[in-house]
Amino acid sequence: MKYNHLDIEKKWQKYWETEKTFKTQEFEKLDKSKPKYYALDMFPYPSGEGLHVGHPEGYTATDIISRFKIMKGFNVLHPMGWDAFGLPTEQFALKTGIHPKIRTAECIAKFKHQLKSIGFAYDWDREVNTSEPEFFRWTQWIFLKLYNSYFDDADQKAKPIGELPIPEDLTENQRIEFINSQRLAYLADGPVNWCPELGTVLANEEVAEQLEKGFSVVRKNMKQWKLRITKYADRLLEGLESLDWPENIKEIQRNWIGRKTGANIIFRIKSPGQNTNHSIEVFTTRPDTIFGATYLVLSPEHEMVDLITTADRKKGVDDYKLKAAKKSDLERTELAKEKTGVFTGAYAINPANGKEIPVMISDYVLISYGTGAIMSVPAHDGRDNDFARIFNLEIFPVVIPVHLKDHAIKEIKSDEHGELIISGKGVSGLTGRDDSYLKYIENIQRGSEYFEGEGYCINSDFLNGLKTDEAIERVITWLEANKIGSRAINYKLRDWLFSRQRYWGEPFPILHENDTQFALSEGELPLELPAVESYHPTGTGESPLAAIDWWVNVTTEDGRHFKRETNTMPQLAGSSWYFLRYLDPDNNKEFCNPDIEKYWMPVDVYIGGSEHAVGHLLYSRFWMKVLFDLGYVSHDEPFRKLFNQGMILGEDGVKMSKSRGNVINPDEVINEFGADSMRLFEMFMGPLEATKPWSTEGIAGMNRFLNRTWRLIIDESSGEIKSNIVDRAPEEKELKIINKTIKKITTDIEDGDMKFNTSIAQLMIFLNEVYKYDTISKGIIEKFILVLAPFTPHICEELWQRIGHQESISKQPWPHFEEKYVKEDSVVIALSVNGKLRDKIEVEFNTSENELEQKALDNEKIIKNIMGKEVKRIIVVKNRMVNIVV
RNA sequence: GCCGAAGUGGUGAAAUUGGUAUACACGCAUGACUCAAAAUCAUGUGAGGGCAACCUCGUGUGGGUUCGAGUCCCACCUUCGGCACCA
Structure with missing residues (x-):
């Protein structure tokens, strides 16, 4: 009887299946005196290609842990399911005419068969599928919770919309508008990433992936659903501290959230021939450099541009705006070789020194960040420096590096450069007598150098001599006292663009009556997708659902006409909460029973690829926090420990791909x-x-x-x-x-x-x-x-x-x-002279230092090596080694 | 450009966290079994020198700390990830 893996593996897989060996008991039957362990894999998108050898890598690791924990006496939850809504299946449907539902079922069957053939200890009774009504009913339910909640800034948590304090004396329309403006799920008009080939909008983190596939992405103004994740920016940031996650993933999330502190500063505008009552607010992280602000730059889309542009500059500005609007984001950012821009003809007054400085527009300033306008400090910012050199704008140094502090003082004494450091804590006496300070100032003014680091203020009146952090505090106090600015925090994180113009996703439980939205009641869920013949995009930027009249148009008994929302939710909707459904997969009253959630959550180990660092992993944390705030779950972080498996490359050491022909098929x-x-x-x-x-x-x-x-x-x-x-x-x-x-x-x-x-x-x-x-x-x-x-x-x-x-x-x-x-009873001791190994001897465990030293000195080879030399020192480490220094 | 991680035999990689560098496996070589091959088993395998005992060198490069450095510190080189007009 030779080892026959084919027979043995088939036999035991069948055994596990029929015996339900890895079934996790229902909650009522569970022995709660045992510790619990929730081992989770990132569930796969069931593509037509089937598994590749990379999938089982992480799955095997969680499987080993799960099987170990079962043997260790834990209650183990180790489930698997399908991230089944998604673009590739719909694209396949467009090409072949096979319904996404049928295609999905086929792909799942294939994946499931493959996973079973690897012998994973999953409890298949808990399998979930995000595209099934019994699952997405609850995805829609969570959407309704988001829609019917607002974020209370004072308490830093979500609350039901009914508790929203509404300002008095609003008209009915204003009241609705106000409420809508506070919902965690809301409709917003604005620029979005539109992919013409796919016929849908994309979230920021999806853009790179589609560009890689050769699709194009352009900016387009559209009315879209968004989720107010930005309200959770601080909590998402702070929550990272307590998590046992790889440091690089935490860092990626921190960068993505991109919290920056600084100040908003108001600049008054002086525009020849125009009403001069305008002012522009800028955001800066370095308000300490305000004396060095020699011009302002507005984003071309900034609302003030038209108001301040002078008549003689109007044509140039309009041309530039048009050009900028036509550029894709890629052209505006990635290909940013040379900065462009035009002068508006208007001037701003630097509130610090009263100087009149030109107001420019340029597409290197983004409308979507901060206030869409900046004060430029070309002496201390690389981007501003580039721009200033191209347009010959003034460069004025206001910060010196720490190492030049004492030289700056020297220059004051020589009285050549005037208004420099004269005060400040810790200023010491003169040291060097070289001209490195002068050179620094010259280089900055010439533009051949800029300094972005922290140091000491110069040329800055009441800030002179202060260290950067002190100067920032001082200037913010000054701004607030004079009502020309205030402390401000900005985030890179944007609200989550939550709608897609596609068929194969969760329909929104929303009805429109003209411009007013009505949410379906919970009892009307799930709102299922209509069965249709064609999934072709309408070509109008609307979802294929928009063409299905019988589904879209709803008339109530009292004769009111509604239209259904025709967008669908993005793929990351279902995956933002699927790990909760495994806990209680057959519950048709709740998405998950609270007692069960309390017992099993959080996930004890979550293994998957690092490509989900800011999409799935951030959104899951967001939804968990909302559900926590509203009292539906008792934990506000879903994944206690996260681990990223590495990629498995082809045998040639490069990424596996069909075109390279180095793909390994696990079935084979x-x-x-x-x-x-x-x-x-x-x-x-x-x-x-x-x-x-x-x-x-x-x-x-x-x-x-x-x-x-x-x-x-x-x-x-x-x-x-x-x-x-x-x-x-x-x-x-x-x-x-x-x-x-x-x-x-x-x-x-x-x-x-x-x-x-x-x-x-x-x-x-x-x-x-x-x-x-x-x-x-x-x-x-x-x-x-x-x-x-x-x-x-x-x-x-x-x-x-x-x-x-x-x-x-x-x-x-x-x-x-x-x-x-486990302990050895004899150990091998290394004998060395001057750190060089000369011999090894075997002695009893825990032989005393004295004895070891004696044995070393008696050793033939050691004697040979120290003969005729003076022994200076002998180092003995018990159970390890003896070193003789000569 | 900025941030992060990593560089150890022919290959994938170990190294009790400052104490015997290269565990385990792959590959390769030699031998046994066989008509032969495969499979299996045994032995060897960082580099250089020597008949040999043995000696010298060796963890990306160059310095440093230490009785002792793959491990700690400084500088540099390379590779891989992430971010990239976010003010």
Whole structure:
């Protein structure tokens, strides 16, 4: 009976399925005295291509942990489902005429079959599918909660819209408008990313992906649904602190949120020939440089542009605006080789020094950030510097680096440059006598240098001599006292663009009556998609749903006419909460029972790719916080520990792709070597987070290891247990190697570093060791099979059964290790002279320092090396080494 | 340009966190079994020198700290991620 992975794997997969081995008990039946463990995989989008070898990498890691935790006596939740709404399926439908629903079902069947063939311990009874009405009913329900809530700034939390304090003396229309302006889900008119090829708008984080695929994205003004995630910016930022997430993902989220503190400053406008009552507000993170602001720049879209532009400049400004509007975002940002802009003819008054400074417009200033206008400080900002040099605008230095402080003082004494540092804390006496300060000033004024760092203020009147952080505080106080500005915070984060002009997504539970919106009641959910013949975009920028008259038009009994919202929700809607549905998948009264949520959440380990850093992972955190505020869940962070698996490259060391022909198909790998070999190899390749190339020779090695394991235990001619596996008490050497192995694997899984490569190495060391023995204790072999089982469950079930057990190995308790067997009783001591290794000796564990020193000095090779030299010092480290310094 | 991570044999990678560098595996070489091959088993395998015991060098490069550095500090080089007119 040779090791036949095909038969064994099929047999046990069938067993697990029919016995429901990995079913997690319903909440009522759950033994709550046991600790819980929720191991979650990022659920896949079921594409037509099926799994690639990258998918099972993270899945195998969570599977090992889950199986380990089950054996450790935890209640384990380890579910799987489908992120089933999405563009590729709809694109496929357009091409082939196959309904997305049918296509999705096919793809899911394929994925599910593949996942089962790898032997994952999922509880398939909890499978979810975001495109099924019973699931998206609750996605729509959460949308209604967002729509019917507002964010209370004072309490920093969401509350039901009914609690919104409404200003008195509003007309009915104003009242509705006010309420709408506070909803967490709202309709907004504005520029969005429009993809003509797909016929839909895209969220900011989706743009790069589609551009990579060769599609174009242009800016277009459209009325779209948005979610007010920006209200949660601070909480999303602070929440990161408590999470056990990779530092780089936290950093990406911090950057994406992009919280910046500074000040808004008001500049009065003086526009020749125009009414001069205008003023413009700018945002800056460096209000301390206000004396260096030598011009203002407005975004071309800024509402003040037309009001301040002088007659003689009107044509130039209009031309520029038109050009800027036509440019795509790509042209405006990525190809920003040379800055462009025009003068409006207007001047602003720098409130700090009263100077008149020109007002320019340029598309390097974004309308969507801050106030859409900036004060330019070309001496201390690279972008402003570029622009100033092109347009020959004044550059005026107002900050010096710390190292020039003392030189600046020298210049005051020589009285050449006038208004420099004369006060400030900690100013010390003169030091150098060189002209590095003068050179700095000259370089700045020439434009050949700019300085963005922090330092000390110069040329800045009441700020002179202050350090940057002190100056910022001082100037904000001054601005606020004079009512020309205030402290301000800005975020890069934008509200989440939440609608798509596509068919294959969740319909919005919203009716329109002219310009007024009405939400469906919860009882009317789910609002299902109409079955249609054609999914072709309408070409008008509307969703295909807009063409389905019978679905769109709704007339109520009292004769009112409504139109349904025809946009659908984005793919990231369903994935923002799916991990909650696994907890209570059949509940038709709530999206999840609160007691069940309280027990299972948060997710204890969440494994997936780092490409979801700012999309899925940010939106899930956002929705969780909203549900928390409204009292539907008891945790406000969903994922306690996050881990990103690395990419698996092709055998040639580059990214797998069809065009390169280096794609490895897991079905073929499983067929040839077995699921156990594949699981083992994917974990043996290296640490989980590392990017590493596939190797067919490598997986053959894993198969060899499993064959060796099989032959150690099973007599290949009879299929019985080999006669040298003996039912006897274990020997000392057996106890040592097995305890060491159990300890290594236990700690490797529990420490959360996901370095299973070293666990597998230890299993191999064990096997190599016991292969030397004439007979092996059966008890020792059983423990070995138990600790191997989470990695290669099929072969272990088979061996476990053949060794004489009835019950599945998956439910056996995890073996304990005893520290006394793990400790070595003799250690090898390194003997060195001047740090160079000269000999090694074996001594008893815990041999005293004195004895070690004596042994070293008696050692032949050491004597040879220190002969004729003076021994200066001897360093002895117990159980490690002796170093003799001569 | 800015931020982050990493550079160790022919290859994937280990290294108890400052104490024997290269565990484990792949590959390769030699041998055993075989008519032969595959499979399997055994032995060897960082580089250089020497018949040998042994010696010298060696963790991207150059410095430093230390009795002792893959590990700590400084500078540089390279690679991979992320951000990139966000004022």
